[in-house]
Amino acid sequence: MRKLEPALTSVANPRVKGWAKLSERKHRQREGRFKLEGVHLVAEALAAGWPLECVVFDEGAGIPPELVQFAEREEAQGNGPLWIPASPDVIAKCSETETPQPVFAVALRVERKAEQLFRGEGGPVVVLDGVQDPGNVGTIIRSAAASGASAVVLGKGTADLYNAKTLRSTMGALFSIPVMEADLPQLLPEAKARGIPLFGTSLKATESCYACDLSGSPWLLLGNEGAGLSPEVMELVDRPIIIPMTGRTESLNVAMAATVLLFEAQRQRLVRLRHPSFPSS
Incomplete structure (x- = not known):
């Protein structure tokens, strides 16, 4: 020793x-x-x-x-x-x-460069806009790592990545997926200019997440636990989407919603690998 x-x-x-x-x-x-x-x-x-x-x-x-x-x-x-x-x-x-x-x-701390977000390789990029609960942020990072996402971006108002509760909730996933902080009003227009589709969750949306092509490297935007995406960020969303619910509840916890979307994206990637002609929308 x-x-x-x-x-x-x-x-x-x-x-x-x-x-x-x-x-x-x-x-x-x-x-x-x-x-x-x-x-x-x-x-x-x-x-x-x-x-x-x-x-x-x-x-x-x-x-x-x-x-x-x-x-x-x-x-x-x-x-x-x-x-x-x-x-x-x-x-x-x-x-x-x-x-x-x-x-x-x-x-x-390991500083990540925003440029690596635009490579279009791997799974989706998860973007959090004002997600305040450290447990939710940590769980989303864990789900992102487990489902093969490319990165997680923390926007303004989101819980500190290095908060002890956030770190515990990641269960170590922080070390296997790039996580970075960014100014979303500055970052998102650049993503749009590069042709990256921006999907944003919204209770007012009419398009089902299951009807969307999430098999490439889209960006999945999720907002604050109570208010959802901020108006400033929502304006930049290309396609507002909703997770259909046939049961008797109004909405899902943001970490649960992120997990549903991430694993649907993984499912679509796996299907496309087996069936290249898998239709996109």
């Missing part, structure tokens, strides 16, 4: 104070760093090769068994994050949950 950093035992340590501040969005944005809490998220980040500054673990329990392989791999390669034992008090100081996990990591 690699040589470890000296154990941190004081919550007054400047390093510890710096990590604790990452619970606040302004510090995450200023420093370009964020925290990952728990074995699963840290393991997913390590497996994906995401840039980590350090992995901090309970000194009494040692490196979690699920992470030992990554520590040994990095020792053999001579790179990777620092592995730092710490007291339970230090871990609790840096935790955002009532029951602190035995490990957390400090990760670096």
Whole structure:
């Protein structure tokens, strides 16, 4: 096993104070760093090769068994994050949950370029306009990754990607699909100019999502939990669509709606692969 950093035992340590501040969005944005809490998220980040500054673990329990392989791999390669034992008090100081996990990591933000959205390769691009609930945003990212989407774009008013609740809800999907923030009134006209179809969900729409060709790389726009797409964004939508519901309910949760659309798009792509003459609309 690699040589470890000296154990941190004081919550007054400047390093510890710096990590604790990452619970606040302004510090995450200023420093370009964020925290990952728990074995699963840290393991997913390590497996994906995401840039980590350090992995901090309970000194009494040692490196979690699920992470030992990554520590040994990095020792053999001579790179990777620092592995730092710490007291339970230090871990609790840096935790955002009532029951602190035995490990957390400090990760670096990875900036994505908007140009990669216009490649027209793979599945759809999911665009979120003011989706405020971190759990919804995280679930949509997870569904996007699971269904083969190309990317997820977070517009103004959308929950912070690096919020602890958002990260937990992604279940590590953040590390397998590009996610970026963008100014939608600036980004969407450029997409339209490049011939990319913009589908937007709306309860006032009359066109069923099942009657649309989602098999290529369209952009799927979803709005705020209560208000839907903003008027500014709705004006840019090419085709307003609705998910037909034969039961007795008015609407779906935005994360559920996104999941329905994403897996319908996946179904159509798979059908087209088997049957190239699959009709488009």
